[in-house]
Amino acid sequence: MNNSINAKLFIRTFFVQSLWNFERLQNIGFLYVLYPVLKKLYPDKNKRKEVLLRHIGFFNTNPYMANIVFAMIINAEREIASGRSKNTKKPEILKSVISGPIAAIGDSFFWGTWRPVTSFVAILLSILAINMFDADYLWVAPIAFIFLYNVVHILFRYWILFISFRLNEQMIKLVAKFELTYIGDIVRLIGLAAIVATLYFYFDLFGFNPAVNIGVYDYSIPEIGIFGIILLFSFLFGKMRPVIMFYCAILFSFVIGYLGL
């Protein structure tokens, strides 16, 4: 494949979820990504129709990890188009076998780890900015988040697409060996350190306001104590739906505000 098709292929991978539907999920996105390659591999329109209809079935995986599937399907289609393989069912089987496991790896690393950690690093930067520069440099946080997240995300998408062409089915072994889950644990530890640091700076910045009198004789609770109670509550009831937690927090603030009056 020439550079222009490679570039087209890479750009089109960003559209994999563009016509997401409840019946076959990412199927049209999948077809859209492969179309320039299939057009080149099957110049005959009737033959191509057959191939396109073969690929319009259900497809669902993590959008970042989908690049592995694209490369492996293209390799399988190349073999079929050149006559080296007669197994026209292979691409379909590959698609259904690989999509699930790689989606689990991608979801756990990118959605469950990399995104929360990068957003938390950004929050740490902003709390530091408020602490040191009085919010003058708050803009650094969102830019740091987008930069950090996408450096890894875009490079990973590019690398995984083109290395999968070369390694083909060996790519599955590489992904298993690469152990994104292990890297995920390390990234999560970094995230945990960022959370602890943010908590320290946040409590330091806002936690030492005058004590709240809760209305029982002279008894009063310092603001930092209330922060501690909130932190423990939300950690222990983390399973609660966020919307319920949100309105509970408003109600809690109302109670504290009322008692503190």
Added chain:
Amino acid sequence: MIETLVVLSVLGAFLSLDITMFGQFMVSRPIFAGPLVGYILGDINTGFWLGMIVEMMWINAIPLGTSIPVDLTMMTVLSVSWSCLHFKGSQDAAIFALAIAVPFAYLYREVDIAGRLFNTKIMHWIEKGIEQGKEYRISVGLYSGLVLFILRAAIVYFVFMVLGGLIYINMAVYIPSGLEVAFKKAWYYLPVFGFGLVLYNFKNIIGIPFLKKKDE
């Protein structure tokens, strides 16, 4: 004012596009969308703070399989817009705006589901086209899905911004002082609730057994 609302609606629609439809560059995340809208409206501080609260409290809202999460971008853009346009710099008004924006974002999820159901119809139109040798329908169908999404989202953003804005302004004037104090407190308490939820999310860390999930 109308021009500002139109610009914000189109911006919101393009940001929401990033959630599933195109790219997933995370520009739709509240931690980016909040400060961006705040910056445009001249109050990056409120934008950042509301974005940070939504980001942490809904840390697990991600599109997995067929689940459609609540549109956090809409929640953030609406709340930041309302508070910056009508009560710039007021902490209690900002939290009140967020409390009003939450149901609107959940309502938009239903619109989003309807849109994805319509995508199935486009998908069948493409399939028929391929059978008839009209391969161009793949690109046309996909792009029309994107355009429809942007139009739908921009219209909903605009309607919600106007309607919700009216509800917000009219209710904000009559907020009792006790509730005002509560919202002021919530400005500082909500991020702490968020920290707890993030910690809960991170509890399956290797090497810290007491923090590990029970099912592991």
